Every structure is written in C-alpha cells, then in structure tokens.
Amino acid sequence: MQDQLKLDDFICFAVYTASHALKRVYKPLLDTLGLTYPQYLAMVALWGEDGQTVGGxxxxxxxxxxxxTPLLKRLETAGYVRRERSxxxxxxxxxxxxxxxxxxxxxxxxIPDCIAAASGRDAVDLTRLQAEIVALREALNGSVA
Structure with a gap:
C-alpha cells in the first residue's frame, strides 16, 4: 500500500491545471472582445437565453x-447588458x-472552434470529455448536498 501522496495522482490537480491551461488559451481570444473569462461565460449564457434573472x-x-454583481456591473458599464427590476x-x-x-x-x-483546435482533440472526444466532467461535477455536488 502506498503511503505517499503524489500530486500528479490527484484528479483535482489535473482538473485545476487543465482549467488554468484553458484560461490561458481563452485569454488572448477574449482580450479582443474586451471580456474576462467569467464575463464571457455570463455573455454566453445570456446569448443562449436573454432575460434571465440575476439569481438564475x-x-x-x-x-x-x-x-x-460586480461582473454584471462591468458588463453594464461596457454597454452589453441592462439590469432591470422585475x-x-x-x-x-x-x-x-x-x-x-x-x-x-x-x-x-x-472562439469554441479555436479552443477545440488548441486542444488537439476531435469533436467526438471533446464531447465525451465534457460529458464525463459534467458527470463528475454532478456526482461531487450530490455528495455534499
């Protein structure tokens, strides 16, 4: 039995470092839009469904x-969104x-095609990987509920 903890054996470290690598690839693409990664995610969600509540x-x-809230204020200042009281x-x-x-x-x-190209993986593999990561997230969220 191994008593040592090895950083490279931790799935959390692999996901954490992959997240950082993705953000590094996204950064120059998002800089051309004047958006940060969290702002981009908010915009993608709103492009998919305009009229969402802040809570949603x-x-x-x-x-x-x-x-x-501060992220949305910056998007509002940039002229991309309006916040309205219901x-x-x-x-x-x-x-x-x-x-x-x-x-x-x-x-x-x-942008999504640029990210896919940078990954060096085909669409089928990326779709499978995304599904596995979502399943992992859901399982972990369910374990702490």
Missing part, C-alpha cells in the same frame, strides 16, 4: 451574488442584452 444566471454559472417582484433583477451585447456574439462565434 448565478445558479447556471455556479457563482455567488458577491462575485456575479415588474412582478422588485427584488428580482432581470438581465437584458443590449444591441451592442447582441452584436458581440458575432465576434465570439469562432
């Missing part, structure tokens, strides 16, 4: 309000893409 977006992105419940804030925010999507369309 936070759940989707696994972000706390204290992280999400007419039904003033405690709820709804996010709407501006025309500029909608146009930004066109500039971002090539």
């Amino acid at each position: 977006l936070g759940e989707k992105l696994f972000l706390e309000s204290s992280t999400l 007419k039904e419940d003033e405690r709820v804030v709804v996010l709407r893409l501006t025309e500029e925010g909608k146009r930004l999507k066109e500039k971002a369309l090539a």
